[in-house]
Amino acid sequence: MKFPIRRKIFFLTAILSLAFIVVSVSVSSIIFSIRSKANVMSLCQSSAERIASEMEDEHGDFIQKYKEKMVERYNKNYEDIEHYSDMPVDDESFNEIKEYFDDLVADWFPPKTGFGMSYEMLEFKNNYEDTLRKLDLVASSEGMMGGFICLYDAERNNFVYMVDSTSNVSYHYNFPCSIERVRNPELVDALDAGMPKTLAGREDIFSVFPIKDKEGNVMAYVGFQYSMVNLESTQSSFILTLVAIMIVATIAMVIVYLLFSDKFLVKNIQKLSDTAIEFSSKLERNEKPEVLSPDIKTKDEIGALSNNFVMLQNRMLDYINDIETKTAQEERMQAELSIASKIQLESLPTKPLVGDKFRIRSFIRPAKEVGGDLFDYFMLDENRLFFVIADVSGKSVPAALFMMRGNELIRSCAKRGMSTEEIAEYVNNELCRNNKEGLFISSFIGIYDLNTNVLKFTRAGHEQPFILRNGVADKISEESNFVLGALPNFRFTEDSIVLEEGDKILLYTDGLNEGINSSNEEFDYDRIKEGLEKGSSDILASLFSSLSSFTEGMEQFDDVTMMLLEIGKFGRIELKNPKYEDIPVVTDKVFSIIEGADGDKKSEMGVILDELINNYISYAFTDVSKPELVMDISISGDDMIMTFTDNGKLFNPLTSEAADVDVDISERKMGGLGIMMVREFTQKMEYDVIDGKNRLTIYKTLR
Amino acid sequence: MESTFKKENGTLTAVISGRLDTVTSQELKEALDKEGCENVDIDLDFTDVEYISSAGLRLLLALQRQVMETNNKLVIRNINKVVTEVFKVAGFNKTFTIL
Known part of the structure; x- marks a missing residue:
């Protein structure tokens, strides 16, 4: 990857965000579950209290009258009521139960239409519907299952329902005059004392509040019920919403953070790096060095680093200039010294x-x-x-x-x-x-x-x-x-x-x-x-x-x-631009230096000189502009050492191939024969290169 | 190098003295050409030849080839010690008539 720092920041941010989501969601869901249960309980309680107070103020008479009728029916038909109330509700039994309770209260419960009703009945109907509406309004607006008004039979520990806002097609609907046993001892104690009570059960949250007459006696109870299932689903939808919001928020945050770090960190670091590379490659290419600014405008640490980098370049260029100046000075001194040295040698x-x-x-x-x-x-x-x-x-x-x-x-x-x-x-x-x-x-x-x-x-x-x-x-x-x-x-x-x-x-x-x-x-x-x-x-x-x-x-x-x-006896002959005509002259000079040598040895020397000088002129000097051949002779006793130093192309004659003398005369080539002659007439030959020049040394006895 | 020539009965006799080296071999060749050495037997008297180098050998080789083409003869007489040595090194003693 080109920018590993980006990848690192991204992964670190993502991991931290995930951890943050997990921790915050779990903490908030715990807090929510505790808080919401308490909320719902107090909601139920306050709703019950409010409706109870409204009932006391507006429908006290209605409740009183309704209660009297209910008590009468309840006492008279208790066994049937108990039977139908305890009957398990399903599709089949529902209508039977409904029919029973509708019949039970039919004589004083007004028909659905108000046609031909007595004033008393009309008033009852209005009150009943009003009560029902109030309960329903509260229940539905607060997300509760429903609200109800009931009597309490302290002897049998029974609720006797009067009004229930739960829809009457639902199995949870309590028909007027139906009963429900109160089993919870805390609730029983509260009801016996005529006190309000709120309970959180496994399936629901339940709150009752007494409705009192003008003398302060408990007439009936207002109750509200909140389904636990409902609470849990609210809770989970809350958590889902929370999680969704947090994920979205975190992703947004991560993106913003990445963009920010990219803009202010990664890109700037990249700029710094690019500038450094460009600067050093310019130095390497020996281009005219100049200070390069990385174009970073932030005033943070990276900005400071960038300024320091520019400073560093300035210092480096100063330093390079210094060195160049010093080197030039040194070179000049060196050149002057070498001139001095040359003059001295000359x-x-x-x-x-x-x-x-x-x-x-x-x-x-x-x-x-x-x-x-x-x-x-x-x-x-x-x-x-x-x-x-x-x-x-x-x-x-x-x-x-x-x-x-x-x-x-x-x-x-x-x-x-x-x-x-x-x-x-x-x-x-x-x-x-x-x-x-x-x-x-x-x-x-x-x-x-x-x-x-x-x-x-x-x-x-x-x-x-x-x-x-x-x-x-x-x-x-x-x-x-x-x-x-x-x-x-x-x-x-x-x-x-x-x-x-x-x-x-x-x-x-x-x-x-x-x-x-x-x-x-x-x-x-x-x-x-x-x-x-x-x-x-x-x-x-x-x-x-x-x-x-x-x-x-x-x-x-x-x-x-x-x-x-x-x-001792010495001789030195220098030949510049040697020509064939020089051979006899050189031979005469050498003969005079080795005067006193045997005649045959002199003749052999003549052969040697002719072969060698001929060779130099014919081969060694062909491409040389200023050919020069120097011969040094030193004689000590009967022995002569003669060196031939030439500035021709470097060539070792001692490694050249010998001529094949057994080949038929018509095919014979003469090359190599000369050096064979020289070899024949000398005791020893040596070849070396001295100061870039060929040097051939021959050793020859003169007697 | 000095040389004197005598031509009689189809034989060119040359008396040579001195050195037979790079320079003098060329001179001798020119002198022989001038005397006319084709279609004749050649008799070289080497009594006074001091030494001969490979340049001289080349001239002798050329002469030998020339006489062989016309079925003539080349004779070299009275070579000294150094010339003998040179001839030996070059293998000339095997192919030349040396008296």
Whole structure:
């Protein structure tokens, strides 16, 4: 049902009304039955008293005369009278009884027509009819069975009827001069004393009142009879009427109540509910929110609720506006921060720097917030490589700005030809000036001489780098100087180390070693050492992936910056929009890098390069607008690792189907043959995706 | 890649040197077409060929099909270690006449 509250109100009202009807009808019928019996008794009594008094006033003589005649007949014919009076009345006996009593009084009872009557008789007739009419008038108007006038024979305890208003065709009719025995002792006592009496019997209510002559003697009695059957039927018709009225009244009341509750309660609640639904769906649809009034005009609790609801909407819209404003502000701040972060990153070198005898490259994964990590590397002259890695205390924009200032200072000092300790000293003093924020920079500054293989460095409060030599990783630079920007005029000292071919120096910021896992453990130096010693063609990517799986599920809190300096034979060839004509050029360059390799190995390398580059141009770059292929070569001893990184569509050549070389020559397709050649001439091949680019790594021995 | 040609007695003899890769195979094909390599036996001297890639193999396959159609012969001579290896990988040692 759509409106259960309506149903509830309806059922509750109906049940209460029914209970009300039942209770009130039963109570009122009880009260009525008690009241009405008493009423009827007093009615009978007062009617008898009134008629008795009227009889005394107007018909005293008539009654006196009538009584004398009656007494005479009664005494004379008592046995017959008794016989006929006691005879059970039915259709047969009625006429016989009537005939007897009519005959008994015929000589002095006037005929129906007044023709030829004596004056005396006429007077008797008039009086009789008058009396009868009065009795009848009272009886019929009050709903009684009838009224009568009778004598009382105290000796025999008999009523002797004189006038009876009950219709004389009814069996209840008492013929003049007929008798009825008085058996009720209370009535007998009253009649003996000449007192009025009212009695309620099982069948009727009965009241008699004495008619007295002028001397006060009782002449006769006036009696009225009220049938109990009549009373009961009146009572039941009263109750029926009452019930009917109550049902009608209750139904009307219920309807009025329901209409009222519907109008003021259910409909208003429905309105409230509809408004709430509309409001919330508007919010959901992101329509322009506005306050909706439920259109409830009553001033009751529902009206108050409606007003409160409007108030609530106002508050909610205010709140939403607030949030939107704040979100917009936050978004703007976030955008500014990301621009700051981008500017910061753009000032750092993005590409590896590769010389004949070294390669230096970096890896940075900034945290969400702008951080203060920096690194830089460039050649000071033909033979000297300068590099620095640093971390500014603090985060966000101030740290980034401080970092940029530090970076510019370090770079310009390095370009002026200063040694690492001089750079540190100068930059320290510069940063100490006006450093109200109290920021400082930890850094590692190094200059590597390619001729002497000596690396000179100054460590200023920075993490100790690792050196990987002959498969073992160790920290270098035991003693540190103080951080930059904290103590003016600090005396920095330079240290040095001789590097050998195959050495790898890992520099990093604390984002690496202080990476936290879900158990609050740090990544720490042991895992770095382990990662280095494990060996990989791409140490930086491999270390970061170890860190990522270690800190799984945690937000990256700090920038992760790493820099790797590798000593050995390196080469890097970048091809933009490669064409087939580039193949011989690349081949010549590679041959010069791997100079000293066996002739056959060089030829094999030639096959490899032709197959791969041909493949890139023919397939990988067909739908790429700015194709780029970068080849990195690193040689350590007799072993060469060469990576091919391309921005073509992602494709793993190692899973491509091998060509079927056993098929007859005329049906043979060449696809897949190239990669088979490459496989044939390499020791190992690997494929992965790095920064959304394909990377193929081949391992080849050169002797 | 360098190539010299000699045509006598219905045989085209080509002496090839250097690399046979994507670029040079195309050059060799053009040179052979220019010399007229149809309805002749072809004798390729690979003594000075450094290496051959699959692009070169494609050219050799095309030549082989061509001579087979006219019942001529294709002979490849004096292949070095790397070329031998390439031929082996491609299954060429089974279908070509290599002397």
